[in-house]
Amino acid sequence: xKISIEQATGLVLGHTSVxxxxxxxxxxxxxxxxxxxxxxxxxxxPFDRSPLDGYGVISSDIEGASHExxxxxxxxxxxxxGMASDIPVLKGQAVRLMTGSMIPKGADCIxxxxxxxxxxxxxxxxxxxxxxxxxxxIGEEYEAGAVLLKRRLKIDAAAIAVAAGAGLTSLxxxxxxxxxxxxTGDEICRPGEKLPPGKIYDSNVSYLSVRLSQLxxxxxxxxxVEDNVDKIAALLERVAAGNDLVITTxxxxxxxxxxxxxxxxxxxxxxxxxxxxxKPGMPTLFAVKGRTLFLGLSxxxxxAAVPFELLVRPMFSKMLEDPSLELKKxxxxxxxxxxKRSPSRRFLRAxxxxxxxxxxxxxxxxxxxxxxxxxxxxxxxxxxxxxxxGNEVNMIRI
Numbered sequence: 001x002k003i004s005i006e007q008a009t010g011l012v013l014g015h016t017s018v019x020x021x022x023x024x025x026x027x028x029x030x031x032x033x034x035x036x037x038x039x040x041x042x043x044x045x046p047f048d049r050s051p052l053d054g055y056g057v058i059s060s061d062i063e064g065a066s067h068e069x070x071x072x073x074x075x076x077x078x079x080x081x082g083m084a085s086d087i088p089v090l091k092g093q094a095v096r097l098m099t100g101s102m103i104p105k106g107a108d109c110i111x112x113x114x115x116x117x118x119x120x121x122x123x124x125x126x127x128x129x130x131x132x133x134x135x136x137x138i139g140e141e142y143e144a145g146a147v148l149l150k151r152r153l154k155i156d157a158a159a160i161a162v163a164a165g166a167g168l169t170s171l172x173x174x175x176x177x178x179x180x181x182x183x184t185g186d187e188i189c190r191p192g193e194k195l196p197p198g199k200i201y202d203s204n205v206s207y208l209s210v211r212l213s214q215l216x217x218x219x220x221x222x223x224x225v226e227d228n229v230d231k232i233a234a235l236l237e238r239v240a241a242g243n244d245l246v247i248t249t250x251x252x253x254x255x256x257x258x259x260x261x262x263x264x265x266x267x268x269x270x271x272x273x274x275x276x277x278x279k280p281g282m283p284t285l286f287a288v289k290g291r292t293l294f295l296g297l298s299x300x301x302x303x304a305a306v307p308f309e310l311l312v313r314p315m316f317s318k319m320l321e322d323p324s325l326e327l328k329k330x331x332x333x334x335x336x337x338x339x340k341r342s343p344s345r346r347f348l349r350a351x352x353x354x355x356x357x358x359x360x361x362x363x364x365x366x367x368x369x370x371x372x373x374x375x376x377x378x379x380x381x382x383x384x385x386x387x388x389x390g391n392e393v394n395m396i397r398i
Contacts, residue, residue: 056107
């Protein structure tokens with residue numbers, strides 16, 4: 001019995017578990033999801049810091065200073081970035097400071113070197129400043145104990161910079177999904193091989209492996225196998241042991257060589273559903289063995305791509321606690337006509353741009369060329385007549 005895609009999604013998520021966390025080196029945590037809030041152990045900056053090259057002075061000393069009436073102060077020290085300050089600034093004194101250097105006690109503002117004569121022993125100041133001018137205070141960005149990065153943040157380069165700036169070398173994230181891709185069929189050849197009569201090149205392994213990688217999975221195996229229940233079952237049983245997800249293509253329909261359901265059962269997997277009321281992707285199969293999930297997809301490339309997008313993205317969103325992987329649905333306007341009727345629920349490939357969606361006319365289940373450049377699916381309800389330019393449609397971003 002065929003079920004709706006919503007029912008299928010619910011069943012998939014009901015068998016999906018959140019993955020374990022692992023402590024990952026900063027650079028390896030990019031695009032991963034943070035498991036918990038991260039707190040700072042230090043103030044940032046960790047000392048009062050000069051934001052520019054100049055002189056640390058007491059603001060009351062330079063009140064009224066100008067080019068006509070400069071104030072002359074004694075230079076008692078020179079500090080570069082990385083040097084500690086141990087000489088305080090007293091009334092009538094200044095300290096030479098470079099960008100990033102520690103501001104010594106006593107100085108309450110930094111005069112730009114452009115507003116001085118760059119003196120070494122004595123310096124002439126040509127303008128006045130208020131206290132706190134050009135002054136970066138300790139803890140100005142954040143204080144020790146503050147939340148640096150929040151749970152469920154998708155880590156980007158800026159987040160890594162923040163963590164590194166706080167002295168961290170690793171972050172707690174969900175481990176990668178481990179996935180295997182198996183393509184079945186006597187008719188398939190690997191790209192690069194000579195193509196005999198009656199054979200086709202296998203594009204499914206390449207497409208699904210790349211999409212899994214784009215969604216954050218580690219693809220452990222990419223395998224092609226002939227139509228043989230014993231061989232497929234043995235392969236499924238072997239790869240199930242080391243993977244969270246096993247995706248297969250081919251063998252899920254009702255032909256004499258459609259052996260996937262038998263093969264999964266022979267491998268010890270429990271069939272959860274087989275058949276979704278939609279086009280393409282109707283014969284999609286889902287099974288489980290322990291914590292390993294099996295998703296059996298059609299051998300037709302677009303028939304495999306549609307249920308992959310609709311089921312694997314929510315699955316990964318739950319596994320990784322990553323809201324960015326959830327399906328994003330919205331209304332849009334059709335930029336062109338689609339003149340075929342849809343007696344059953346249909347999903348079309350499309351390109352969303354400038355507020356409208358363009359739907360290629362070639363929507364064949366075995367065709368992928370018109371998928372190039374597409375960034376969404378259009379969800380056409382069952383019983384819909386033609387879609388005309390300007391009609392409102394339901395869009396799912398991919």
